[in-house]
Amino acid sequence: MDTLIVTGGAGFIGSNFVRLALNETRRQVVVLDKLTYAGNLCSLDELARHSRFVFERADISDQSAMERVFSCYQPSALVNLAAETHVDRSIENPRPFIETNIVGTYVLLETTRKYLKTRSTRKQTRFRFLQVSTDEVYGTLGPAGRFSEATPYVPNSPYAASKASADHLMRAYFSTFGVPTLVTNCSNNYGPFQFPEKLIPLMILNAIEGMSLPIYGDGGNIRDWLYVEDHCRGIMAVLKKGKPGEKYNIGAGNERTNLQIVDGICRCLDKVLPPSENPAMQKQGLSSYKQLKTLVPDRPGHDRRYAIDASKIRKELAWKPRCDLETGLAKTVCWYIENRSWCKQVQEGKYKRERLGLDFEPH
Ligand code: NAD
Secondary structure (H helix, E strand, O other), rough: OEEEEEEEOOOOOHHHHHHHHHHOOOOOOEEEEOOOOOOOOOHHHHOOOOOOOOEEEEEOOHHHHHHHHHHHHHEEEEEEEOOOOOOHHHHOHHHHHHHHHHHHHHHHHHHHHHHHHHHHHHHHOOOEEEEEEHHHHOOOOOOOEEEEEOOOOOOOOOHHHHHHHHHHHHHHHHHHOOOEEEEEHHHHHHOOOOOOOHHHHHHHHHHHHHOOOOOOOOOOEEEEEEEEHHHHHHHHHHHHHHHOOOOOEEEOOOOOEEEHHHHHHHHHHHHHHHHOOHHHHHHHOOOOOHHHHHEEEOOOOOOEEEEOOOHHHHHHOOOOOOOHHHHHHHHHHHHHOOOOOHHHHHHHOOOOOOOOOOOOOOO
């Protein structure tokens, strides 16, 4: 049986991708995850008994663990979704970002390079190493223009810089060693199983509990939003049909300011969980979730605008998003309302939805 290794498969995009891979391919799926605060096995609950699902707890920067996993499962492809992903945390402490996002990717590349030497020529040429990356590597945009695959890298946060480094390593291992690499650069994702430190789930959960909705700066920062399942289908398309050595932008053209996103969530919640029926809102005499919005100090180095030009993946691989933003937001709001036990379980560690990324010494 063909085996696909998915690193970071217990995270937000990873768990959605594993579900899609088990449903839509005949491959064995080996999830390899360190289970940091952001990785939770409860995101894979119903898959645990699937006959083609395997879980391995390991750190991608551990060379001998990676060699053991490769030699045990003899994969035909690897999708790397293991990463430290929260920009605010990268401002508090960049080190884990360097260790996982840069060193971890290097270790996976090096393990792949050695492993491929032991494979037949046919298996070597069919192997794929797909790195899931971000549009944040391109830096920030003014009011006009969009990122294309040819846009130069100008990362501004330690997170973006670590992802940019990994993308460069992918390119180098293709050019120098012929490892069949693919890179996808995607815009902001949203949907089920996203850890509640990120904008959309944080706002939904705070609102449900009648807590303030902290919006950075003037709320005018623009992101280009993509429903996570559409991203996963894009990764799958690149894995199946992408050309080794190439990179592909993935995005749906849904540019919105953070304020527009928060307003959208509040409108949705006003309908599905009317404040008059929510004791946390009643207690404060509030009639709309919008009344919880609060502007807070901006993130240092906060990129103003991201926008993705996804014409390459649309034209060459016939990928297109299926879910529009309004439908996706409504589905996401309902998912978080219906999955409070998941929310509780993943927050049982240290994180309590507090503000991060301001407590550092500027130079
Ligand atoms: P996430 O933080 O939800 O999940 C990351 C997963 O990686 C977790 O399960 C964690 O336990 C695991 N992990 C962390 N360090 C590890 C290590 N050293 N070894 C093994 N596993 C480790 O992240 P996500 O939002 O699902 O993002 C996945 C990937 O997609 C990342 O590379 C991210 O840069 C990229 N991406 C995310 C978005 C987004 O909007 N979420 C957008 C574009 C690209």
